[in-house]
Amino acid sequence: MFATDRFGTAFSGIFAGMTHTAPAPRDAATTPTTVPITVIRGDGIGPEVMEATLRLMREAGAKLDIEECIAGAEVFRSGDETGVPDDTKASIERTGVALKGPLETPIGFGEKSANVTLRKMFETYGNIRPAREIPGLETPYAGRGVDLVIVRENLEDLYAGIEHMQTPGVCLSLKVITHHGSEKIARLAFEYARATGRKSVTCATKANIMKLGEGMFKRTFDEVAVDYPEIEARQILVDNCAHQLVIRPEQFDVIVTTNMNGDILSDLTSGLVGGLGFAPSANIGSETAMFEAVHGSAPDIAGKDLANPSALMLSSVMMLRHIGQPVVADAIEDAVLYTLEEGTFLTGDIAKEHDPVGTTAYTDAVISNLGKQPTVGERRVTRPLIMPAIDWRPKQVVAKTRAVVGMEVLLEEAEMTAAQVGKAVEACTEGSPLRLALISSRGTKVYPGEIDDVEMIETWRCRFVRADESVELTDDQIFRVLSCLGETFRWSNVQKLQVFDGKPGYTKVSGED
Numbered sequence: 001m002f003a004t005d006r007f008g009t010a011f012s013g014i015f016a017g018m019t020h021t022a023p024a025p026r027d028a029a030t031t032p033t034t035v036p037i038t039v040i041r042g043d044g045i046g047p048e049v050m051e052a053t054l055r056l057m058r059e060a061g062a063k064l065d066i067e068e069c070i071a072g073a074e075v076f077r078s079g080d081e082t083g084v085p086d087d088t089k090a091s092i093e094r095t096g097v098a099l100k101g102p103l104e105t106p107i108g109f110g111e112k113s114a115n116v117t118l119r120k121m122f123e124t125y126g127n128i129r130p131a132r133e134i135p136g137l138e139t140p141y142a143g144r145g146v147d148l149v150i151v152r153e154n155l156e157d158l159y160a161g162i163e164h165m166q167t168p169g170v171c172l173s174l175k176v177i178t179h180h181g182s183e184k185i186a187r188l189a190f191e192y193a194r195a196t197g198r199k200s201v202t203c204a205t206k207a208n209i210m211k212l213g214e215g216m217f218k219r220t221f222d223e224v225a226v227d228y229p230e231i232e233a234r235q236i237l238v239d240n241c242a243h244q245l246v247i248r249p250e251q252f253d254v255i256v257t258t259n260m261n262g263d264i265l266s267d268l269t270s271g272l273v274g275g276l277g278f279a280p281s282a283n284i285g286s287e288t289a290m291f292e293a294v295h296g297s298a299p300d301i302a303g304k305d306l307a308n309p310s311a312l313m314l315s316s317v318m319m320l321r322h323i324g325q326p327v328v329a330d331a332i333e334d335a336v337l338y339t340l341e342e343g344t345f346l347t348g349d350i351a352k353e354h355d356p357v358g359t360t361a362y363t364d365a366v367i368s369n370l371g372k373q374p375t376v377g378e379r380r381v382t383r384p385l386i387m388p389a390i391d392w393r394p395k396q397v398v399a400k401t402r403a404v405v406g407m408e409v410l411l412e413e414a415e416m417t418a419a420q421v422g423k424a425v426e427a428c429t430e431g432s433p434l435r436l437a438l439i440s441s442r443g444t445k446v447y448p449g450e451i452d453d454v455e456m457i458e459t460w461r462c463r464f465v466r467a468d469e470s471v472e473l474t475d476d477q478i479f480r481v482l483s484c485l486g487e488t489f490r491w492s493n494v495q496k497l498q499v500f501d502g503k504p505g506y507t508k509v510s511g512e513d
């Protein structure tokens, strides 16, 4: 089930990334209507690269109604712990499109990054980062035709930020993967591939280790792939993906992956084509899209007219395509690429043969090159991106059968051996339908059995299962064992073990039969 986005067919989007040469014929976009957008200049070099980009868009004829807002360091310092004031939130809600500079979380102010807050606030579940060879830029990969896109799930995974110290020395960080989130990002990746004429989508996971979480992402991708028979669907383990990206990056087209994998891989792919200074990105949700350079606020060069504004300029290209102004987008992209290829006016981070110029002079050069076209590369034929329809009701995957078959408890104990902990824990199951199946330490079984080659720490994960497998456990039975354990040990974490449609909803521990 699909729907077009809030702009209807104007989601022509196509944050296709750096593409160029002969402009493709454009129809509706030749006389674009003025589109309201929110602009956040941001921190550090943000105001400089944003000013450069706004000038360029103005000169190129972008039709924008700009609402300027603030977020980041100055907001944190004013005492707002979110880093995103209500006015900014209201503006983005109104416009649905934001172009933002980098935001900083000043040390000692605020708990969470304003960037993460914005992503969560507007449910921008997809992060799209194209990496395409830039003409004139010397890299070890120049001439190999690298042209790929990372589509990263942007809201779930370890970045949900759910962490708990179990003891002063042991932390559990929760990796949250949902079927719904995995389906949305897989569909976005395939729709993006369709819209940009790409041939394959590769799903990169660590499903061999995290069989349930990363495994569900992988399996959901396979379910979704059936709806896109014309696109090759490939699976790869993320570590091999990193290796292959360095060895033979040109084999990849679109890569879709979970949040942390994508965070790391997309920095790697930016590195393949010239570094973060050239990497544009889009954070896409069903109602809102935010465009930004991948680099940070570069405090070391802030306010010195030294920053390279190319990444934000290329992000504005993605934005202009998104809001239905592809002719202006193409013109800006061509001018940036022409200037880089020509190589006379370049900022200090990339200048080689000529003396470097500042942000302002580089921007002047790009503006004077509007209308010129770089000699290399081919513009990708794009068509409107269709966003997966989002149903905002709570999502539930329903199993035909389910049962509670056990529990796991994390205990703290620094003095006893594994065997002593085992005996004490077993004493709590007398008369209970639960029996102690095993104790593990950092995922490896340490009890029962003579196990003396595992380094013990102060937490012990005790797995209890049903003594009689035909009986479903009640909460009361679980509470009784827990309460008994609490008389001897500190416990910090309890997890029910469940079986869904006959399949265990938990993994075996290393060393378990």
Ligand code: NAD
Binding pocket: 045, 049, 101, 102, 103, 104, 105, 115, 276, 277, 292, 293, 294, 295, 296, 297, 298, 299, 300, 301, 306, 307, 308, 309, 311, 349
């Ligand atoms: P950074 O990207 O700001 O800087 C890394 C290095 O690259 C620095 O030497 C810097 O001078 C250089 N650099 C970055 N962008 C450049 C440009 N456009 N032109 C020329 N040189 C450039 O990374 P960092 O130092 O790790 O982070 C600084 C701050 O930015 C931190 O507070 C961080 O949280 C924040 N940050 C924000 C975002 C965002 O808003 N999306 C992203 C990354 C980092």
